[in-house]
Amino acid sequence: MKLKIDFSELVSLGKRMLPEGVDFFLDKKISDFGPIDIELKFGKEIEIGELDAGTGLISYQGRQVLLYIRDHSRTYDAAISDPIQGRRFHIAWCKTLEDMRSKGRFEKYHATNRLDGFFEIDDGQGRHQDVDLRVCMNCLERLNYRESANRSIKRTVFNSFVLKDFFAHYSTCFRYMPAGLFTEPNSGYSSDWKTISARIRAREKYICNDCGVDMSLHRNLCDTHHKDGVKYNNSDLNLEVVCRDCHRKKPLHGGMHLTAHDMKIIQMSRLQQKLLTAKSWKDIYSLTDTSLHGDLQILETQRYSLPQLCHQVNDERNTVITLDAAWAAEKIAINLVPVKLPGWTIFTVGEAVAFLNGA
Numbered sequence: 001m002k003l004k005i006d007f008s009e010l011v012s013l014g015k016r017m018l019p020e021g022v023d024f025f026l027d028k029k030i031s032d033f034g035p036i037d038i039e040l041k042f043g044k045e046i047e048i049g050e051l052d053a054g055t056g057l058i059s060y061q062g063r064q065v066l067l068y069i070r071d072h073s074r075t076y077d078a079a080i081s082d083p084i085q086g087r088r089f090h091i092a093w094c095k096t097l098e099d100m101r102s103k104g105r106f107e108k109y110h111a112t113n114r115l116d117g118f119f120e121i122d123d124g125q126g127r128h129q130d131v132d133l134r135v136c137m138n139c140l141e142r143l144n145y146r147e148s149a150n151r152s153i154k155r156t157v158f159n160s161f162v163l164k165d166f167f168a169h170y171s172t173c174f175r176y177m178p179a180g181l182f183t184e185p186n187s188g189y190s191s192d193w194k195t196i197s198a199r200i201r202a203r204e205k206y207i208c209n210d211c212g213v214d215m216s217l218h219r220n221l222c223d224t225h226h227k228d229g230v231k232y233n234n235s236d237l238n239l240e241v242v243c244r245d246c247h248r249k250k251p252l253h254g255g256m257h258l259t260a261h262d263m264k265i266i267q268m269s270r271l272q273q274k275l276l277t278a279k280s281w282k283d284i285y286s287l288t289d290t291s292l293h294g295d296l297q298i299l300e301t302q303r304y305s306l307p308q309l310c311h312q313v314n315d316e317r318n319t320v321i322t323l324d325a326a327w328a329a330e331k332i333a334i335n336l337v338p339v340k341l342p343g344w345t346i347f348t349v350g351e352a353v354a355f356l357n358g359a
Contacts, residue, residue, distance in 0.1 A: 036061055037176075043070060043110040043120055048101065051111075055173060056092045056142055056350025058111075062175035064167060065111040066091055068133060073124035079131050086133045089119060091145075091166060092350060094138035117163045135161045144294035144353045145169070165254035170291045172260040172336060173349055188231035197224040200239050210246040211287060213270050221262055223247045249286065260336060263289050267310055267324075276309040284309070284325070292324055295334045295352035302356055307334075315341055 036044075040063060052059035058067055068089035072079050079086030090097055112119065122128035137158050140148035145166065148154040171177070190196070201224055206216040215222040221244045228238055229252055245266045248256035270276050270287065278284045281300050285293055287309055296307075304327060311326035311333070321341065326333035331344045339346050347355065 037063070037113075040065060040111060040113045043068075043112045043114075045070075046109060046111045048109070055348045056354060057170060057173055058090065058092060059174060060111050063113055064170060064174045065113050066163075067097070067109045067111055068119050069108065070110045070119075070121055071108060071124055072121040076121065076123035076127065079121060079133070080129055083132050084134055086121065086131055088136035089133050090136050090139050092139040092142045094136055094142040096136060096138050113167075115164050115167060134158070135163075142353065143350050144298055144357070147294075147297055149294075149298060149353060149357050162254070168248065168255050168257045169293075170349070171257040172263050172289050172291050177257055177259075190232050190234055193231075193234065196234050196239075200224045200236070201241050204241040207241065208243040208246055209240040210242055211270060212275050213243050213266065213273060215243050215266075215269065218265050218269065221266060225250060245289075246286070249290070268322075271310040271322075278306055278309060281306065288325060289336060291336060291349050292334050295347055295349065296325060298353050298356050299334075313341065 040060070046060065046067075050060065051065075052062070058065050066089050069087045072086060075085055075087065110119075117132050118130040119133045120128055120130050121133075135158065137148075137154060139145075140154055140157055140161070146153075146157045148157045201219070201222055205214070206219055206222045207214050208222070223242055223244055225240050225242050225247055226233060226238055227240060230238070242250070243266055244256075244258055245263060247253060248258055267276075267289075276287055278287060281296075284296060284306060288296065299307075307325040307327050309325055311323045311328060312320050313323065313326075313328075315321050321339055323333040323339065323346070324335045331341075333339075333344060333346045334352055335346050335348060338348050
């Protein structure tokens with residue numbers, strides 16, 4: 001028996017909850033959310049061998065996670081009074097974790113994908129409390145997150161580190177978004193914002209003001225941006241149309257998540273519309289996934305020439321492979337997902353940093 005269900009109220013609710021200029025669509029794509037997501041939110045004790053293999057990031061069952069030591073029996077009171085005295089949490093396979101792994105001396109780590117920056121620690125005697133622990137500086141350097149491989153910059157990145165922005169920066173690397181990502185109220189917008197946004201995007205024919213990509217075939221990835229950051233300033237002069245990738249790269253928009261699937265749609269649209277010709281490294285960063293920026297920046301400092309974006313090459317089976325950024329003459333590339341091509345060196349996220357900078 002075929003059931004006919006009216007989802008109009010759900011669609012209406014979805015449109016009110018989503019960020020500025022974003023349409024809500026119901027499709028066949030399923031978001032998998034299970035008991036593991038609840039466990040990770042509260043911290044799950046984990047064996048190091050259970051973590052996913054792959055990039056320099058830490059992943060568990062396709063979810064981006066952080067590793068931290070809950071047991072603060074020696075430093076509990078000090079960490080409560082001053083969190084900087086607590087043990088650092090890890091965001092990458094840094095030299096601290098690699099050293100522990102090589103010596104087989106892993107402590108009891110907990111994995112979490114909680115976004116608010118707080119971690120529940122205990123004193124081993126029954127007391128426990130949430131504390132805003134600090135990120136491991138070796139991890140920042142390992143990923144070259146926001147140029148942290150530069151020692152003069154690393155301390156600044158450490159002091160200004162925001163966990164939600166970090167998760168968003170690498171959102172394309174993971175199959176699942178953190179639980180609770182869309183629970184924050186979409187406040188600050190005028191009651192007629194959706195109507196205004198739809199009018200502006202239609203007027204501009206869904207063409208991104210920054211990169212020029214035409215998103216009329218993928219309108220859900222086309223947003224309206226407030227230039228001055230004031231959500232209720234809806235004058236036409238303050239509004240511009242941008243694709244979702246350019247939108248997340250705007251100042252103060254670091255918490256916007258983008259899936260690998262959606263980023264691929266945007267990049268392939270740019271490729272088909274011949275918009276991926278870069279004249280400077282600034283162009284390279286504006287036209288590439290933020291997950292790749294740490295590795296690209298290392299190659300820039302090594303005085304590599306500008307890479308070709310979405311470079312296409314045939315593999316041994318004559319299948320066309322699209323590489324995110326490639327130096328074809330040297331047969332070197334950086335790609336979001338692992339790819340094997342005979343004669344090529346292809347780095348995934350964090351690998352070029354480790355290889356070229358010894359992080």
